[in-house]
Amino acid sequence: LNTRKPAITGKKSLQVIKNTNSKIVNLNYFYKNAKSNIYSSKQSFQKILSTMINDDDYFEKSFSVNNIPFWSCIKQSFFKMCSTRFTESIERIFLLKEFLTSYDIALNFLWIDVGQEEKECIMMGKQFSIDSVMIQHGRFQTSKIWDKFATFLGQFPRPMLSDKQIVWGETTKKYALSYDHPEKNIIIGGSPRHDKFFNHNEKKSSNGNIILATTGTMFLSADTCTSNSQIRYDDYFREIYRIIKSLNGKKLIVKSHPSQILRKIVQDLINELDTSITLVENTDNQELFSDCDMVITFNNSTTALEALSLGTPVISLQTESWALEDDIAQSNAIVSISN
Template structure:
C-alpha cells in the first residue's frame, strides 16, 4: 500500500488538494509545530506531532549540536579570515541570537531524519516554507507544495521590538520592525538627547564618570539617587530602549542630573562614510564566503546531514544586516568611550551584540566594567552553565566584576570560575523600592493576579510542540478556575517581551475562556502585587520572588517540566501541571479563604527571600558604596 506523507508547518492555506490528502486513509499527517497542530485540531483532523518521536537522548544530542554550531561556526579559519574587523570576529557577536533561532529548525530537521528511517513515502505534501528542509531528506519522493498563509516569515527573534501599553482597559501591543526602531533611535539621539542634556544634565570635567548601560530608570530610581549623590558624572547609554520614554523616567533622569549618552553626538560625516564603505566591503566578503556551499554545509549539519540548503536563505541576510550594525557599533563605541572616559561601566547582559562590542573596547581602553544581576536565572536548569555564552548570567571574562543579589548566586559564580574578590553581594537595587513600599500600610484589595512567563528558547526541550500545548492548557486551567470566582477582581499581566514570535497567542485564549478578566500589558507591577491576595504564574519568573517580598502566596503552573529543576532560583511557589485543575482549584480556594494556608505560603516565601536576597531595602546604597570604593582603590 502506498503511503502519502503530509507535513504541515505554521499556518497553512487550505485548498482542495490538501483536503483530499487530509481525508485520504493512506495519508500519514504530521504537524511540525504548535501552529500547524492547532489548525489541524480546529479542523478535527487526526494527526501526529512530529517532534513527539524525539527521545531524551535525541534532545541531548540536539542541545549539544545547536550550542556547538552557534559558538564555533565562525572559528573555521576560512570564515574567521573574512569576518575579522578591527580584531573582532563578527560571527562571535551573533551567538546569543543565533542559538534560539536554530532550535526549531534543528528539532524539525532531526525529527524528519528519524521519520525517514521509518517511512518511505511515495509522495509528500509539504508546507512551502519548510519544503527545502524536506527535499534534503526525502530526495526520492514526489513532493508537492502547500502555500503558507503568510509569505513573509519572521525567523529572527530580535527583528521586531515590541512596545506594549494599556489604553484604559484595552491592551495595545505594537511590533516595531528592527530597521524602523533604529531609524527612530537615530532621530532620538540626534535631536532629543542634545536638547535634554543642554537643559537638564550636569557634566563637570573635574569629576569622574560612570557609564550605566541599558538601565530602566523607573526600575532603578533608588540606585540612581544613591550613585548620583557621589559627585560623579552619570552617563546613560541605552542601545535597546530609550532611557527617557515617559514622564516618570524623565523625572528620574532629570532629578539626578544624568547625562544621556549617544553614539551619534561624536560621529562625524567622515565616520559615517567609513562605516558605510566598510559595510559594503563586508557584504562583498560575505557573498564570496557564502558561495562556498561545501564549507557551510559541513558546519550546519547533524549526523552528517546538512540543513544549509534551507537555513542559508535566512542566515545570509541575517549576517549582512547584523554585521552592518556591528561595524557601526564598533566604530561608534570606541569613539564614545574615548570621549567620555568613564572609570567604570555597569551593565546587565554581556552576551548581546552591542554590549559585547562595548565591553571589548572598554577592556582595550583599560576601563573597569561590572555585570549587575538583573533577574532570577534558572541556574539549576539542565546544562545551564554550559550556555553562559548565550544567556550571560555571569561575565564572559572571568576576571571582571559582578554584583549579585545574594549568596545563592555568589556560590554559583564562584563554582563557575569567578574569583570571590570579583563578586559584590549587593542585593537587588531594583527591589529596594519593593521593600520600602512593603513598609507602608496597604490593605489587601483581594486581587487575583496572574503573570505570564515567556516561552523561553532555552533548549530543544523548551521548544517542543507539547511545551506550547501545555502552556495553552495552563492558561485554560487558570481562566476556567477564575471564571468560577465571582467575588474577586482578576488581572492577567502579559509578559513584556514579544509573545507573537514562536509563541502562544494568549489574548484570544483568555477572552475565549474568561472574557471578564482584565488583560494588562503595561502596569505598576509592585502596586498590583501589593494589592493582590495571591499571585499565579505560568512558568518561572522573577515576579514570584517579588510576590514573596510582599508576603503574597504564589502558585505556578509549568508548561516545561525542566523548570521544576529551577525551583530554587525564582522564588518560593507551589508547582502544578496543566492536567491538575482540581488540585489547582482546591489550593487556590484554600489560599483565598483559609488563613492558615495563606500564612503557610507566606512564611515559605519569607524564608526564600532571606536566603536569596542580601541587603533588603538597602542594596542600592550598598552597591553605590562598593562602586565608590572600587573607583577610589
C-alpha cells in the first residue's frame, strides 16, 4: 500500500513484487462501499471548519510572534490547507476501514511514524488489533539541532504510535532509550537494503563520472526553508556544474531525490544550465556509486554512507551550519565544504 508514489517504478521493483507474491493495494477499489460515509463525514467536517474560521480572536493569540499576530496573513491559505488535507484523511480512513474489513492483515510495516498516511494506517490498524512496526530507513542525524524537533520527527516521536521499531544499530537505540522509549520494543535489525553495499567485492574503475546526489533544502524549520536556503542550494549546484565542466575527462551525473517537488527543482536547474546533463532516477545506488570517481551530496545525506561503504570518496556540501556538527563530518569521513 503506497499512497504517495507507484509501488512499481521499473523492471526490478516489478520482479520483487512477482518473486514475493505480493499484492498492490489500490484503496479506490473500496470507494463504492465507503462512498456514503465519506460524503456525510466531509459535509460535517466542512460545517465545523466554517465555524472555526470566524474565531479570529483565538487564532490571533495562537499565531503570533512577540505578541504581534500574523493570523490575517495566513488565514485563507491555512484553512484551505486544512480543508484539503483533512478531507483527504477522512476519505482514506474510511477506505482503510473497508480494506481491513475485507482482508486478514497480520502486521503493518511502515517507514515513519509521523506521516499523515502512516498515522492513519497505524490508528485504523489498532481498531482491528493489528500491530505496527516502524523500520528505520535513513541515516540517524546526530547534530544537536535535531533534539528540539525530536518529538515531531520520524525516528522516535512522542507519543510513539507504532508498537515495535526496527533500527540499524546501537546509536539509534541509545537515542530512543534516552527519550524513555521501552527497550523491549526496540529491535536492532541492521539495514537489509544496505547489506549488498558491504558485500560488494568488485574493483572500482575510474571512468570520470562524478555523481551529484541532490537532496534539496531542508524543509524542517523556519531557518532552513528560507529563500536564502534555496539560493545557497542552487548556487552550489551551479558551481559544481561549472567546476566539473572545466575538468577534462570528467562527467557530471545528477541523481535526484525521489520527492517530486525536489526533482522538479533539479530539473529546472538542469534546464537553466545545460539540458545535456544526465539526470538519473530510480537507480540502484550500489551500481551507481561503485561506478564513479566521486559522490557529491548535501548535508551528509544517507547517500554519503552508501558511497563510503563502497570505498567511494564523498564531498558533502554543507548548506546548513548544523551539518558540520554531525558525527560523519566530525570524524572526517567525508570532505565538508561550507560557506
